[in-house]
Amino acid sequence: MEQLDATIVNTAIPSIAASLNVTPLSLKSVVTSYILSLAVGIPVSGWIADRYGTRRVFGFAIALFTIASVLCGLSLNAPMMVAARLLQGIGGALMMPVGRLAIIRTFPKSELLRAMNFVILPALIGPLLGPTVGGVIVHLASWRVIFFINVPVGLAALYLVYRHMPDYHGNEQRPLDVVGLILFSSGTAILSWLLEIFGEHTLDPMTMGLMLVLSIALLGAYAWHANHRRYPLLKLSLLRVRTFRISVLGGFITRMGVGGLPFLLPLLYQLGLGLPAWHSGLLMMPTAAAAMGMKLIAPRVLARFGYRQVLVMNTICIGVTIGLFSLVGPGTPTYAIVAIGLMQGFFNSLQFSSMNTLAYADVEPRDSSMASTITSSFQQLSMSFGLAAGSLVTAWFLGDVPQTERVLVTRALHHAFIALGVTTMVSSAIFWKLRRNDGESISRGQRASRNSAPLSQA
Template identity: 45%
Template sequence: MAISESPPKRLLWLVAVGFFMQTLDATIINTALPAMAASLGESPLRMQSVVVAYALTMAMLIPASGWLADRFGTRRVFFFAIILFVAGSVLCAMSRDIRQLVAARVIQGLGGALLLPVGRLALLRSVPRAEFLAAMSFVAIPGLVGPLLGPTLGGWLVQYASWHWIFLINVPVGLVGCVATLRIMPDLRLTGQRSFDGIGYALLAFGMVAISLAIDGVSGLGLRQAGVLVLLVFGFAGITAYWLHAVRRPYPLFEPALFGIPTLSIGLLGNLFCRLGSGCMPFLVPLLLQVSMGYSPLHAGLMMLPIALAGMSMKRFATPLIRRNGYRRVLVINTSLVGLSMASFGLATPEQPIALHIVQLIIFGAVNSLQFTAMNTITLKDLDGSMASAGNSLLSMVQMLAMSLGVAVASAVLAGYTGVFGNATPLATLHAFEATFVTMGLVTLASAMIFWNLPPEARAVQPAQPEVSGQG
């Protein structure tokens, strides 16, 4: 890593550790959900709100992260983000029911949402421009290590300690991070910044929350059809009101001109609908293995390793493939492969050889990794300097929103099929899981039609950019 001066190099490590905390906590919880459900007296099939609350809170706060850092300074906001994250972690460990746990995950998500954007902003203003790509590549490494380590560590802690420790391990790391922030993080802020679009932010956040709660309400909140319909109407009304507001405002949260760039608008829509399907896999697979196939938490966590390892191995092949075949061909074909690989889990049974399960996981991990790299780079590739920051923030928000909606949709689908097949026996629950995997695979497959609208001449002209959110 060619970062020459000591303070920027120490800053790199600080931002990388913050990113690691955020990505680790997004994945470590998945293998612990059945044990948490048993401890809290809940069904493991109704624990999706714990995942949704964290991802949705991050999606809400990401658009405001840049303004907060410019207004209060990067050091103060980064320090406060770590404090919130640690406090939320402690409250998660102390939770006695699902409502307390969801509320604590919201607090944790508030801190997690600020760690990467504020850290990335500090690097942007501290590291020489020629070294910024190398710096971001270094910081992106924990985004790959976190999902690699998270499920296995979560399974090990649940099996040999208790689920509370998946949150308590954040405390010592966070305390060290607080001390390091006060010593290393520069206190950067933007003087003469333009006013924050508070109305636009409120409309957009309200719309995202209402739509997500409506979908989650089908399976998790026990809302009746009328309540779900009302929430959906209010949610879409909030999104529409934001768009009408942004067109009239001189400095909106996201410039409407952004959506005039074809690759960005297609890339954002593709990200949303593709991740709506594939984003549920880290949630569904550990549940399937433990609830229907009798795997221990540690065994289920270890079974997630092939996905992460295949994803890391695929990164090196992404740019040559895109450069040779173009974004449209790669994304249309690969989106179809992602959907089919997800649907193949509908054939999974406890009697199948474990080697076959591992092959399934490897194939999904490889094509899903290529999908994320291609979707992210096509979305940002045509943005100039004035729009790059807003486009990157918008992409991060869409990624986390899609993750939240994906888990909520998959849970609603699983609840629906559980009503059809029942849950009185492991075989009935297995059939519900199988039908859910096929359905979510078809949802992903449908998003290939969005990528068909990309210009056929679009190709990679430089190495793929690092992941902006650590989700792939």
């Protein structure tokens, strides 16, 4: 629900603008307000879960998200919509890290890979289905339905949470790092906002440059602050754990290449191939189907080849499949486009399953909450960087080419796919630093005497 809403609104912006009697450009804040709420809320989610318990916080997040969805659907003007989206973003910021934390603390490391697949799949499918589902809803009904469909989902989720979800608390009551929260959240919020509006020329270069310097300064100040505080908001010293560091940093760069696809592929299909929006959306469906199929075999692949070999080779495969989209043109058969999409979903799913579980291979149980918060924060930033990278590369190759010049647009997009594919392949070098037996406590269930109990009991 949260991942779907992150992208589903984009398709409905023209309809929402017409209904609220504003220009579509003025509703950019509807999208950015949600992203900013995530950037601010995710860092504090771990502390809140440790303090008040996973069941209570997760239930509160779902209730807040559902209520905010109703308020979005009832909005009468743009300010009301922005305010409701801010609330929705806060609920979403608590959902993913806290839900992932409950999974980590429930299952032993030997079963964590299979369990985490159920958390990873929505992150893969949501951004792919969002534009398609949003387009269908706007075509068949009112844009308000986009938000109202969250009500039955949210009510069902609340029932399941209070009936089945375990309630974990932190091992110690650590104080909230208010100064760290202000420094890190403001720094990431400014940086995320800059990346969202990048290339739209809504700010002059001088202002954007000053804000970029400010965001970097705030994040640098937080790094200094965290190293001099006993209970920091984000325990950056966890990055000294080799497997955790490689997973977080390698995943950050990999997602930058992959993150440009949701922006580039609709341009290729609609501007390059001249397909209608609904057809363009259908061509992105095979990727989601392949991601679900990979869920069934990912544990066996990792058990057979290990994290190092899988991540090094699979990252290269992702780069190659991104580059294959540069061969797609007006005369390309549909089955060939579908085949590339299937490969992309297959490799993406294996990649995210591997990176997201490797992060917890050598993290101590007492740091599981902090590790979940850090990975979620970096993933949110990498999504913003990925979209910005896709926008930058496309704008660079498109230049002043009119969108009506289909051949020239297609050629420019082909160059963009090659650039992102090469970037992704180069990022595989980070995973070369893994050792052959890294992650075996997860992929093969080894060191069972140490990790046989759930993380909450270890």
